[in-house]
Amino acid sequence: MQVLKNILVGFIISFIGSIPLGYLNVVGFQIYTYFGFEQTITFIAGVISIELFVIYFTLIFAYRLSANKRLTKQIEKFSIVFMFILAIVFYSSATSRVDQSIIRINFSQGFFLSGVLLSSLNFMQVPFWTGWNLWLLNKNYIITSHRKKYFYILGTIIGTFSGMLVLILSLYYFATNVDFLTKYLMRIIVPLIFVCFGIFQMITFYRKYYR
Numbered sequence: 520m521q522v523l524k525n526i527l528v529g530f531i532i533s534f535i536g537s538i539p540l541g542y543l544n545v546v547g548f549q550i551y552t553y554f555g556f557e558q559t560i561t562f563i564a565g566v567i568s569i570e571l572f573v574i575y576f577t578l579i580f581a582y583r584l585s586a587n588k589r590l591t592k593q594i595e596k597f598s599i600v601f602m603f604i605l606a607i608v609f610y611s612s613a614t615s616r617v618d619q620s621i622i623r624i625n626f627s628q629g630f631f632l633s634g635v636l637l638s639s640l641n642f643m644q645v646p647f648w649t650g651w652n653l654w655l656l657n658k659n660y661i662i663t664s665h666r667k668k669y670f671y672i673l674g675t676i677i678g679t680f681s682g683m684l685v686l687i688l689s690l691y692y693f694a695t696n697v698d699f700l701t702k703y704l705m706r707i708i709v710p711l712i713f714v715c716f717g718i719f720q721m722i723t724f725y726r727k728y729y730r
Contacts, residue, residue: 522670525661529674530681532651537682542605543637545709547687548694550630558630563683565634567676570644574675577648578668581656584649591646595724598643602717610710 537544543566551559577584584590628636638644655661661671694704 521662521667525667525671526674526677528655528660529671529676530678532655533675533678534682535678536647536651537679538686541641542713543634543641544683544686544690546633546637547683548690551687551691552694554630559684559687561630562634563680565631565636566638566683567634567679568631569635569638569641570679571672571676573644574648574652574672575668577645578652578663578672581649581653584645591649592728594642594646595720595727599717599720599724601640601642602713602720606710606713606717610706 547559547562547566550562656663661667663671690704
């Protein structure tokens, strides 16, 4: 029973956490648009290979990481800057005329390795999973003794895979069936979302450390 609970809790947390429109989902959407389903799955596999390590690491060292306020602060600072960088990158790439041959060059190292690289740059997953793992452990929602932690990690990986795939396919459906999204999704909406994320994180950072 506890094994199933670990899997279910991990799945729910990870599925919900992967739904917000992050840059990994946007890149996955672009891959699906230009290269198809199989390459998208390969990209997501690269993403979750890094997340698997992050979840395991933060689960084992959750209490130590939560006590390291300096590390958390630096990660949050980088994340704020990173949001604005992403907004500029996606806006400039959407407003410039690119064709499929140029896009292929961006993934010349392979879709799996692209997923690994971009997931490695997602530093906010460290405090995200540290906070959740610490809370779940303190509330006894998960048991990590012996091999039970591996079932929790399995649930999180399935959740991330499912959440990303659902959002990518949903974005593609709406982008190809709604004229407004076709014109403005990558040019205006996505960069604006990253700007809003950056502003929100700035406000949260200020309230957390300076008020």
